[in-house]
Amino acid sequence: MARAKKIPSTTVSRLSVYVRALQKLRNEAVVTTSSEKLAEQVGLTAAQIRKDLAYFGQFGVPGRGYYVENLHNELAMILGINRRWEVALAGVGHLGYALLAYNGFKKQGFDVVVAFDKDPAKIGQTWEGVKIYDIAEARHVLPECGAEIGIIAVPAASAQEACDALVAGGLKSILSFAPGRIIVPPDVTVKRVELAMELEWLSYYATNIGERG
């Protein structure tokens, strides 16, 4: 099933976009679509969509297009989201709490099942049905709760420590909201989301009007 050719990480990111678009079509009971229509829907080019899909196989019917249900299932399987993922959250400050309560994750099959913090006032409590443990206990707690993905929502200064704790607990996939580099063993994947950075990007384009394509 996995192709020999190397897959651009930009392609992987776009698969998520396609899945979301297909979910929408499915909800609207649309049965078939085309690369042209999908492109219009998500704001990319038709050729790009066909190229992206071609990395993984042949899902369309020439002259007809794609079956929404079928393509959705194929892509969900490729992305590994045709299942539930249990997620561990490090840091239940404002951002962490928002993520805990955020519906969008659950809807896509990502369930926060355990949380960690350093604050003694929070440790031992249960928020939104999720129990909060001492981050120092992560190495003991994680192996027992089945979480495979970690989310780091602690201040930058504690990010490395939090990450080390999650890795010690066996996690190999981590999404970090903390600014700055985090060092991990080579078999651990870290994806960073820097919120202030996104605003700075906007600031740049707002400051340098017209530099944009």
Add this chain to the structure above:
Amino acid sequence: MARAKKIPSTTVSRLSVYVRALQKLRNEAVVTTSSEKLAEQVGLTAAQIRKDLAYFGQFGVPGRGYYVENLHNELAMILGINRRWEVALAGVGHLGYALLAYNGFKKQGFDVVVAFDKDPAKIGQTWEGVKIYDIAEARHVLPECGAEIGIIAVPAASAQEACDALVAGGLKSILSFAPGRIIVPPDVTVKRVELAMELEWLSYYATNIGERG
């Protein structure tokens, strides 16, 4: 000051990273650095850093490197973050509230000064010192409060409506946390952050172990 050559958007993103690294060095009272040391610090190559900077001018001293303070100021000016930006927030659910209370934005000079929602129970209240207005009032409220950047933190189904309201209020730069495309006039810039998408990216790499570089 602005160069004639077209600047890759990847370069702009990295400028933020450099600014953050330089801030750290400055806090540690480091006076000079080099492309080599910066590269090590942020996890990129030295050549890339020099290329990125070259789009905007010549900031270094051959044989010596870069003055931390100077380079930081130059980049901050280029990014337009050598000033405060007033930000309007649409949607004060869990995510919106987290963004409202998030320190990271304020630290980098982005101040949420006004918020909007549809929920009558929230309209009129003041959270974290920020007054919440009816989103339908945005076109009247925004011109008076000076906000130039908007953040959309509403559910996907209301995103277009929220965005239209912000644009009607005169905003030209918008950061959206809602999944899906938002249609805006050509002079408005929208940057999207899709949280579930980032998790799906991790899911892919966790599922297809070893496909990674």
Add this chain to the structure above:
DNA sequence: TATTGTGAAGGAATTCACAGCC
């Protein structure tokens, strides 16, 4: 000597364009 700034080379991602299939 150490390090920048940059032209040239190389690699990656996107777009084009069309043969082939339904």
Add this chain to the structure above:
DNA sequence: GGCTGTGAATTCCTTCACAATA
């Protein structure tokens, strides 16, 4: 006729390598 899948062309981005400089 309509639309996919894909090699070729193109554009974009990164890395290399070195002349120029303090």
